[in-house]
Amino acid sequence: xxKIQKREAEFPATDLAFGGKLRKDxxxxxxxxxxxxxxIEQKYASRMSTKNGRKAYSVRVAxxxxxxxxxxGISDEETVELIRENHYLQYFIGxxxxxxxxxxxxxxxxxxxxxxxxxxxKELNDLIIEAEIKKQKEAKHTDDDDPPPTxxxxxxxxxxLIVDATCAPEAMRYPHDVTTLDECRQKTERIIDIxxxxxxxxxxxxRTYRKKxxxxxLRFIRNRKPRAREIRxxxxxxxxxxxxxxxxxxxxxxxxxxxxxxxxxxRDLEVIKEYVAQQRELYKTGHLEGRERILSISKPYVRxxxxxxxxxxxxxxxxxxxSMFQGLTRVERLSWNNYNEGSDLIDQIELHRLRYGSYPAVxxxxxxxxxxxxxxxxxxxxxxxxxxxxxRPYKDDSTHxxxxxxxRADERARVVIEGKIGEAKTRYTLNRIERRLQETSESAIMxxxxxxxxxxxMRSRMRDIFGxxxxxxxxxxxxxxxxxxxSKNVVKIGVIGFFSRPYIDL
Numbered sequence: 001x002x003k004i005q006k007r008e009a010e011f012p013a014t015d016l017a018f019g020g021k022l023r024k025d026x027x028x029x030x031x032x033x034x035x036x037x038x039x040i041e042q043k044y045a046s047r048m049s050t051k052n053g054r055k056a057y058s059v060r061v062a063x064x065x066x067x068x069x070x071x072x073g074i075s076d077e078e079t080v081e082l083i084r085e086n087h088y089l090q091y092f093i094g095x096x097x098x099x100x101x102x103x104x105x106x107x108x109x110x111x112x113x114x115x116x117x118x119x120x121x122k123e124l125n126d127l128i129i130e131a132e133i134k135k136q137k138e139a140k141h142t143d144d145d146d147p148p149p150t151x152x153x154x155x156x157x158x159x160x161l162i163v164d165a166t167c168a169p170e171a172m173r174y175p176h177d178v179t180t181l182d183e184c185r186q187k188t189e190r191i192i193d194i195x196x197x198x199x200x201x202x203x204x205x206x207r208t209y210r211k212k213x214x215x216x217x218l219r220f221i222r223n224r225k226p227r228a229r230e231i232r233x234x235x236x237x238x239x240x241x242x243x244x245x246x247x248x249x250x251x252x253x254x255x256x257x258x259x260x261x262x263x264x265x266x267r268d269l270e271v272i273k274e275y276v277a278q279q280r281e282l283y284k285t286g287h288l289e290g291r292e293r294i295l296s297i298s299k300p301y302v303r304x305x306x307x308x309x310x311x312x313x314x315x316x317x318x319x320x321x322x323s324m325f326q327g328l329t330r331v332e333r334l335s336w337n338n339y340n341e342g343s344d345l346i347d348q349i350e351l352h353r354l355r356y357g358s359y360p361a362v363x364x365x366x367x368x369x370x371x372x373x374x375x376x377x378x379x380x381x382x383x384x385x386x387x388x389x390x391x392r393p394y395k396d397d398s399t400h401x402x403x404x405x406x407x408r409a410d411e412r413a414r415v416v417i418e419g420k421i422g423e424a425k426t427r428y429t430l431n432r433i434e435r436r437l438q439e440t441s442e443s444a445i446m447x448x449x450x451x452x453x454x455x456x457x458m459r460s461r462m463r464d465i466f467g468x469x470x471x472x473x474x475x476x477x478x479x480x481x482x483x484x485x486x487s488k489n490v491v492k493i494g495v496i497g498f499f500s501r502p503y504i505d506l
Contacts, residue, residue, distance in 0.1 A: 027458070028092040034454055035063070036127055037094075043120045057104060062112040064093035069109065070428065070447050076109040113440045121446035122331060125453060129328045130355075132457050136326060157382050161352055161360035162324040162417045163332075163369065165341035167305045168445050169317040171434040175295035175304075177279060178231070181238035182217045183297055184272045185210075188245035191265060195252040198260050206248035213241040235283055242276050271300045292337070301336050301438045317433060320445060323348050324417045325360075327460075328453050334442060342369045346377055359383055364414035386410030424448050 022029055037060050044059035068089060069079040080102050083089045087098045095103075173179070189208050196205050220226065220234040249269070258266060275294045282288065294300045295316060304314040321333040321344045332348050345365065353359050363369075363378060364386045378385040388407060393400060425431035428448040435441040 022088065022091055026088050028088040030458055030461070031067075031454060032064075032092050034128065034457060036124070036131075037063075039127060040120065040124050043123065044115065057108065057112075058094055060094035061103065063116060064089075065103070065109060066112055066116060066447060067451065068092070070444075071451055073429065076106040079109065080104065080106050110440075113435070113443055114437075116443055116447075117439060118334070118442035118446045121443055121450055125330065125446065125450045128450070128453060128457070129330065132328060132453075133326050133356075157359045157361040159325060159356070159358075159360045160362045160364060160413060161349065162364045162414055163321070163341075163345060163348055164366065164414075164417045164421065165319060165321045165344075166421050166430075167307055167315040167317050167319050168430050168433055168441075169315045170299060170302050170441065171432050172296050172299055172302065172316060175316065177282075178217070178220060178234045178238055180275070180295075180297065181235070181242060181279065182213075184242045184275060185213055185238060185245065187265075187268055187297065188242060188249060188272060191249055191261060191269060192245060192252070194260050194265075195249065195256065195258075198256045199252065200255075206245075206252070208245060208248070209241060213238070232283070235279065239276060239279055239283065242272070243280075246273060246276065268297055271297050274300075298436065299438075303337050305338050318441065318445065321348070322417065322421075322449070323352070324420060325352065325356075327416075327456055329417070329420055329449050331446060331449055334445065336438070340368070342371050342374065345369050345374045349378075349381075349383070362386065362410065362413075364410050364417075366414065384410075386414060420452065424452055428452065 024030075040063060041059045044062070065079055065083065068074075068083065069076065072079075072082070074082070083093060083103050084099075084101065090098060090103070093103065189210050192206060192208060196203075216234070216237055220230065223230065226234070258269075261269070271294065275297065278288060278291060278294060281291075292303060295302050295304065302316050302318075304316055305319050306313065307315050309315075318334055318336050319338060319341075320331050320335075321341050323330050323332050332351065333344055345363070349359060349363065359381050360383060362384045367387055370385060370387045370390070372390070375385060375390065384406075386407065387410070389403070421430075428451060430445065430448045433441050433444050435444050
């Protein structure tokens with residue numbers, strides 16, 4: 001059961017022994033002011049029952065705990081302990097006073113991540129971005145003494161849109177076929193052991209040859225440079241062992257069913273059946289027809305993403321297309337299958353027009369986006385797509401140099417999104433998504449870019465504060481120098497008059 005919490009208008013005081021209130025310049029207090037808790041609570045409450053069941057934790061507790069975990073890069077258990085020890089973190093998750101107790105059990109973090117789906121976090125990120133861009137426009141028009149524009153419409157292209165794509169690798173073992181087949185064999189042997197306990201007394205246990213299969217696997221895996229013939233023989237052996245176990249499981253299930261298996265074991269069994277069928281087809285024909293190749297039993301949704309980087313041709317995870325406008329980043333597309341990101345450019349530009357009422361003046365992207373269809377689309381709408389033109393270079397040197405300078409400026413603007421991806425992969429956890437479910441992995445990716453945008457907004461506000469302080473000191477020193485310049489002549493006359501007095505002999 002979920003109950004919507006009442007909001008307090010005042011800044012709450014803490015019941016600490018030393019008394020006093022929280023500092024408003026604390027990072028967690030400032031971060032709490034940036035998040036629209038009321039909006040996200042409506043989305044969160046729609047997924048919960050308001051009548052039946054035990055009282056659920058508020059969305060501020062759930063989302064706040066997930067933000068703390070991701071921002072600090074700690075475990076679920078450490079997150080709970082830090083919230084218990086720190087009164088600023090308790091304020092961030094919605095407490096009105098300090099409580100010397102654990103806010104919830106660490107296992108609740110799993111449920112929080114399931115309830116805060118990728119769609120909810122993406123909507124929250126869009127809402128924060130829209131509020132910040134609106135604030136920037138209002139501040140810009142206030143400085144220019146011009147009224148902010150009303151309504152929407154295409155009054156000319158404006159702004160700079162930066163697009164790129166990257167991969168969010170999953171925390172998983174490198175997918176070797178023989179090793180994965182050995183894992184399938186071990187899982188099916190465990191299932192046979194469980195089903196055998198429910199069989200009628202006196203029923204012989206099916207043969208699994210587990211010792212022989214393990215010995216053959218270890219003999220193969222210890223060979224550092226196996227030949228193609230040895231790899232093919234090892235694949236055939238492991239496929240046969242797993243298929244034999246699957247036939248035994250089918251015969252046992254016809255007698256007693258599969259009710260003794262857990263939910264995870266039943267899901268693994270279905271994945272293993274499909275995986276072994278794929279491996280048998282690959283062994284016979286060398287390719288798959290109309291199937292998505294499975295790489296992991298625990299994460300069957302993961303696909304190989306061709307990246308062509310120096311450290312490896314493939315990464316294993318989800319591929320995301322992102323866009324950046326006014327320094328803030330959005331995830332435009334998230335897919336577990338490989339795709340060409342150049343086909344997303346037109347959709348990203350149209351989404352930009354729907355959001356802001358006009359096309360961007362410049363789109364900064366790498367060479368993979370510069371297809372003929374994209375160039376023609378941008379040319380028809382007066383958009384400059386960064387990069388060199390197709391075909392032969394210009395004959396005129398002046399035009400060529402001018403075009404080169406524009407390309408260099410666009411490239412300097414484009415590398416900003418590369419830095420944002422690097423920040424997400426080094427400062428946050430985009431380089432290694434440690435989640436066990438597909439939906440929680442997607443929400444973890446959205447959480448990374450949400451935190452990156454919040455951090456960027458907080459840095460911009462700190463720069464504004466320091467800019468005001470610097471302007472105040474500049475005005476004060478200017479005023480002081482002006483006073484000194486005005487009184488310079490008076491001071492000079494007084495000094496000369498003092499030293500030019502006649503000497504008096506006392």
